[in-house]
Amino acid sequence: MASLNSVLLISFALFSIGVAGVLIRRNALVILMSVELMLNAANLNFIAFARHSGSASGQAFALLVMGFAAAEVAVGLALVVALYRRRDTVQVDDINLLKG
Amino acid sequence: MEHLLESLGRNMFGIFGLMALGGAALMVASKSAVHSVLAFLFAMLSVAGCFLSLEAEFLGVAQILVYAGGIVVLFLFVVMLVEISKFKQKEQQAVFHSQSRIALVAVIAGIGAFAGIFRNALFGPTSPEALVLRPELARGLDVAKQNAQAVSRGLFADYLLPFEILSVILLVALVGAVVLAKSERV
Amino acid sequence: MSLAMITEPSAMTAASHAGSLLWLIPFLPFFGFLINGLSGRRLKNTKVVDFFALGSVGLAFLLTLVQFGQLFGLPAESRSIHQTLWTWFDAGGARVLGGLSTYKIAWAYKFDALSGCMALLVTGAGFLIHLFSTGYMAEERNDGRYYRFMAYMNLFVFSMLNLVLGANIMMMFLGWEGVGLCSYLLIGFYFDKEFAAVAGKKAFVTNRIGDFGFMIGFFLIFMVFGSLDYDTLMGSARGLMALPSISLFGHTASPTWWFNVIGCCLFVGAMGKSAQIPLYVWLPDAMAGPTPVSALIHAATMVTSGLYMITRLNFIYVNAPVALSVVLAFGSLTAFVAATMGLAQYDIKKVLAYSTVSQLGFMFMGMGAGAFAAGMFHVFTHAFFKASLFLGSGAVIAACHHEQDMRNMGGLRKLMPITSMSMILATFAIAGIFPFSGFFSKDEILWKVFDGWYHHGLYDGPTLNLVAWILGMLGAFCTAFYMTRLIAMTFYGDYRGAGNDPYGLSVQSEAHHAHDDHAHGAHGHLENHVHELDHAHDHHGDDPEDHDIVPGHHPHEVTWRMWLPVSILAGLAVVGGFLNYPESLHRILPIVPAELFTKWIEPLLYQVAPAAHGEHVPPAMEYGLMAWATLVWAPGAMLLAWWIYKVDPSWSRAKAFVTRFPRVFEWVNAKYYVDEFYEAALIGPIKRLSAQLWSFDTWVVDGMVNGAARFTVIWADSMHWVDQKIVDGAVNGVAWIIQEVSLLFRRLQSGRVQHYAFVMFLGFLVFAFWKFLA
Numbered sequence A: 001m002a003s004l005n006s007v008l009l010i011s012f013a014l015f016s017i018g019v020a021g022v023l024i025r026r027n028a029l030v031i032l033m034s035v036e037l038m039l040n041a042a043n044l045n046f047i048a049f050a051r052h053s054g055s056a057s058g059q060a061f062a063l064l065v066m067g068f069a070a071a072e073v074a075v076g077l078a079l080v081v082a083l084y085r086r087r088d089t090v091q092v093d094d095i096n097l098l099k100g
Numbered sequence B: 001m002e003h004l005l006e007s008l009g010r011n012m013f014g015i016f017g018l019m020a021l022g023g024a025a026l027m028v029a030s031k032s033a034v035h036s037v038l039a040f041l042f043a044m045l046s047v048a049g050c051f052l053s054l055e056a057e058f059l060g061v062a063q064i065l066v067y068a069g070g071i072v073v074l075f076l077f078v079v080m081l082v083e084i085s086k087f088k089q090k091e092q093q094a095v096f097h098s099q100s101r102i103a104l105v106a107v108i109a110g111i112g113a114f115a116g117i118f119r120n121a122l123f124g125p126t127s128p129e130a131l132v133l134r135p136e137l138a139r140g141l142d143v144a145k146q147n148a149q150a151v152s153r154g155l156f157a158d159y160l161l162p163f164e165i166l167s168v169i170l171l172v173a174l175v176g177a178v179v180l181a182k183s184e185r186v
Numbered sequence C: 001m002s003l004a005m006i007t008e009p010s011a012m013t014a015a016s017h018a019g020s021l022l023w024l025i026p027f028l029p030f031f032g033f034l035i036n037g038l039s040g041r042r043l044k045n046t047k048v049v050d051f052f053a054l055g056s057v058g059l060a061f062l063l064t065l066v067q068f069g070q071l072f073g074l075p076a077e078s079r080s081i082h083q084t085l086w087t088w089f090d091a092g093g094a095r096v097l098g099g100l101s102t103y104k105i106a107w108a109y110k111f112d113a114l115s116g117c118m119a120l121l122v123t124g125a126g127f128l129i130h131l132f133s134t135g136y137m138a139e140e141r142n143d144g145r146y147y148r149f150m151a152y153m154n155l156f157v158f159s160m161l162n163l164v165l166g167a168n169i170m171m172m173f174l175g176w177e178g179v180g181l182c183s184y185l186l187i188g189f190y191f192d193k194e195f196a197a198v199a200g201k202k203a204f205v206t207n208r209i210g211d212f213g214f215m216i217g218f219f220l221i222f223m224v225f226g227s228l229d230y231d232t233l234m235g236s237a238r239g240l241m242a243l244p245s246i247s248l249f250g251h252t253a254s255p256t257w258w259f260n261v262i263g264c265c266l267f268v269g270a271m272g273k274s275a276q277i278p279l280y281v282w283l284p285d286a287m288a289g290p291t292p293v294s295a296l297i298h299a300a301t302m303v304t305s306g307l308y309m310i311t312r313l314n315f316i317y318v319n320a321p322v323a324l325s326v327v328l329a330f331g332s333l334t335a336f337v338a339a340t341m342g343l344a345q346y347d348i349k350k351v352l353a354y355s356t357v358s359q360l361g362f363m364f365m366g367m368g369a370g371a372f373a374a375g376m377f378h379v380f381t382h383a384f385f386k387a388s389l390f391l392g393s394g395a396v397i398a399a400c401h402h403e404q405d406m407r408n409m410g411g412l413r414k415l416m417p418i419t420s421m422s423m424i425l426a427t428f429a430i431a432g433i434f435p436f437s438g439f440f441s442k443d444e445i446l447w448k449v450f451d452g453w454y455h456h457g458l459y460d461g462p463t464l465n466l467v468a469w470i471l472g473m474l475g476a477f478c479t480a481f482y483m484t485r486l487i488a489m490t491f492y493g494d495y496r497g498a499g500n501d502p503y504g505l506s507v508q509s510e511a512h513h514a515h516d517d518h519a520h521g522a523h524g525h526l527e528n529h530v531h532e533l534d535h536a537h538d539h540h541g542d543d544p545e546d547h548d549i550v551p552g553h554h555p556h557e558v559t560w561r562m563w564l565p566v567s568i569l570a571g572l573a574v575v576g577g578f579l580n581y582p583e584s585l586h587r588i589l590p591i592v593p594a595e596l597f598t599k600w601i602e603p604l605l606y607q608v609a610p611a612a613h614g615e616h617v618p619p620a621m622e623y624g625l626m627a628w629a630t631l632v633w634a635p636g637a638m639l640l641a642w643w644i645y646k647v648d649p650s651w652s653r654a655k656a657f658v659t660r661f662p663r664v665f666e667w668v669n670a671k672y673y674v675d676e677f678y679e680a681a682l683i684g685p686i687k688r689l690s691a692q693l694w695s696f697d698t699w700v701v702d703g704m705v706n707g708a709a710r711f712t713v714i715w716a717d718s719m720h721w722v723d724q725k726i727v728d729g730a731v732n733g734v735a736w737i738i739q740e741v742s743l744l745f746r747r748l749q750s751g752r753v754q755h756y757a758f759v760m761f762l763g764f765l766v767f768a769f770w771k772f773l774a
Helices: A004-024 A028-053 A058-089 B003-009 B012-029 B033-052 B057-088 B101-117 B119-123 B147-158 B162-178 C026-040 C044-072 C113-136 C138-143 C147-163 C169-187 C194-225 C230-241 C257-272 C282-288 C291-300 C301-312 C314-318 C321-344 C348-368 C373-399 C417-429 C436-455 C462-489 C512-528 C535-540 C562-582 C583-590 C597-606 C621-649 C652-660 C663-667 C671-746 C753-771
Strands: C080-089 C104-112 C247-250 C251-253
Touching: A004 A028, A004 B101, A004 B119, A004 C138, A004 C753, A028 A058, A028 B012, A028 B033, A028 B057, A028 C301, A058 B057, A058 B147, A058 B162, B003 B012, B012 B033, B012 C348, B012 C512, B033 B057, B033 C147, B101 B119, B101 C753, B147 B162, C026 C044, C026 C104, C026 C147, C044 C080, C044 C104, C044 C113, C044 C147, C104 C113, C104 C147, C104 C169, C113 C138, C113 C147, C113 C291, C113 C301, C113 C373, C113 C562, C113 C597, C138 C230, C147 C169, C147 C291, C147 C301, C147 C597, C169 C194, C169 C257, C169 C282, C169 C291, C169 C301, C194 C230, C194 C247, C194 C257, C194 C282, C194 C512, C230 C257, C247 C257, C257 C301, C257 C314, C257 C321, C282 C291, C282 C348, C291 C301, C291 C348, C291 C373, C301 C314, C301 C348, C301 C373, C301 C597, C314 C321, C321 C348, C321 C462, C321 C663, C321 C671, C348 C436, C348 C462, C373 C417, C373 C436, C373 C562, C373 C597, C417 C462, C417 C562, C417 C621, C436 C462, C436 C562, C436 C621, C562 C597, C583 C621, C621 C652, C652 C663, C663 C671
Parallel strands: none
Antiparallel strands: C080 C104, C247 C251
């Protein structure tokens, strides 16, 4: 069985990779996927503590987060499609109309 | 052989975890967006495996259904839609941000700091009986053996309001996505 | 030396009586000057100008007669009418000999025996000469210059009356300067002709040099006497002479020494004003002015102001023997030298000018010999005959169409009978023929000079008197000679101006060309101004084209306005001498009372010892000299001139003389090159000095001024640079700094969402580190 520490470490590392992806990649879709990765890391954390405390609340909550992530992906992808239609690019560097 | 399976069974979570990390790293580092999506898929499946190894069967299956089945497919659709133009253009576009080195440095620094903050939680000892499930907490339900029931009890009894709100959010997201992705000429 | 001693009254002081109309005598011509001067330009009808000019002087003459009549009613010791108009300036508090003076210089007039006679002469002769100029200046009526001439003449009469009627030396000086100014204005009346303007300048500058001496003289008088009033001065003189010594400016000397100095300084002024050597050079050049000016100013009145001054201040001169000797020496020298200069002149006015200088020398001789009354009497007789001669020459010049060279005249006796008779009579007068006036006055002077040496048979007088007498006699000879020469050349023979010159005596006339330019414009106006039916235009009725040497053109007698004054003055020259009939003649020929004039002004003369006149027997020498002068000496000169210039119409003897002694003639004709000497020795160096000073002023003084200006400009430029670079630089620098800083901050707004996320992460990082390290 996995110890709490290892689960937390794994989720922490996953989260970090997600953060790195958000900050490093230029492609908007990859950024969205990195955000999903972060959410998944948070889910893993929920599950870990649910198991540690023997309560199912964590798992229920993780389910809610999963639904929320789905909604967010839908909207985000719609945004990317609309953005792509307008600017013909998905590189976030090129979307800099707010540049001052 | 049984020894190997034994140890494999004992370290199931670690294997799935490392697989998830590998998939995630691949996803972040690959040049092509399609490769990223596939690596993402791999990562999601690995996370599902992690869930399963932590005796959260319902969530593991839900993970596969939602993420690998829905979200990744959506991502693939959009990637195919977007990346077509890339084959029309001849030039190669930069994959990483121009200031990615600084960001990496910052991220590593952040990791270091976070790990330092939570060193007790991450590297310290934990109570051994933490992993022993206590039935009295689940109101007579055993989370490990009666997982779906426990989860449903938590979902529809304890957190009903967030659940309903989530459904509204999903509706809003649906409408929003339709509106946003609508083409100019209808 | 207390104030009481200085102002001690004496029996010699003439007491004063108040006269209420006295001030009008000078001020009437002054009002005439104001009216004519200010509004004359607008007056189209010059008869109005005539009315004011003649009227004011005429009225002044009548008033003078009235006042003069009043004088007869006064006793001899106090024969003076006073009028003080206002206090001119207060000279109180000045440090004079007796302490601090309390004298106030007043604008006051004093009509006494001497000034009354002078006022009569000025107004009377002035009126006659004004009348003459209404005819003589006929052309200027149409040029618009007429009013100016009349105004200046009136101003001159006003100034001269101030000079003679003034009650103190400052009033005399006011008149002195005023007549100098009017002389300048009138000599340079035709100011567009350069020789006239230069002559005016010369007169004024030469006068000024004399005025310097005059001023020193009366400054000293003020310092010594403490006053400038004639009455006060006459009263104080005796007291001052009694002092053992006078100390002024740290120098101590006897009163006689101081009086000598004063007398010599005052004589320097008289030298300038009355044209004695060496300051006579302006008088011949002054003939550039119109002839009435020469008559009034340079014959009758202005040039006699020096003599009036000496007579007025006789108390100084009587006590200053050295000064008297100086006067006598210069006067006799001038009398002789000027007379020789007149021998070789051809311009009729120049002859009369040198004659004036010479006669003035005679007058100063009289003064220098102590015979103030004789000298003053010669002033009056000279005024009569010289004014008559000048006006007559003016008539001649006008009749010959502004011809002034005697060689182009001749035969005018038949053409201008009245004028010629008047001038001939005046010539007899000036030559000194009995019984014309010149005889009485000139002879008296010469006798007094001689007697200074002869001393009634003692022969113990100063030799200077003998030398002066010899020079005077020679001068009288020359006078008679050149005057007769003038008459012979001008009035006898045949008229040479119209081309009728069988002996080739005439010369190219300069006057005609000048006159043509002058007259053409005038005659153009004449046709339009028919209403100006003035008799003066009669002789200008000839066509101007006749002016050139054209046969058939002859001069004729002038208008009554011109010959009347000449005749009146000639008549006075004939009979005027009997006003001072000498005592010696009275004894043998008592037809008129003796020495009326001398007795008349005697109370005004300072007497060293009580006068004892009329008691002693005149010596035989006096009768002898008198007879010699009038029967041999003067007639001899006249006959000599007659013989050379009239008997022989070709003047061959004169020409032979010139051929034999060409250098002599050349020197005399060029007036001994005195003018050239002055120009080279004095005027040239002064001009060069002035040029040096001018260049100093331009380079140094103006250089400093310009340098200051340039420095200011440079300073302004540097301030501008400071303002631009430093001040504006500071202001702009602040703006630049702000811009640069904000450029830095602009980088934060990259417009990229990832950037914002990164910044958020950085913030989280900071927070995390803080927590970690805390």
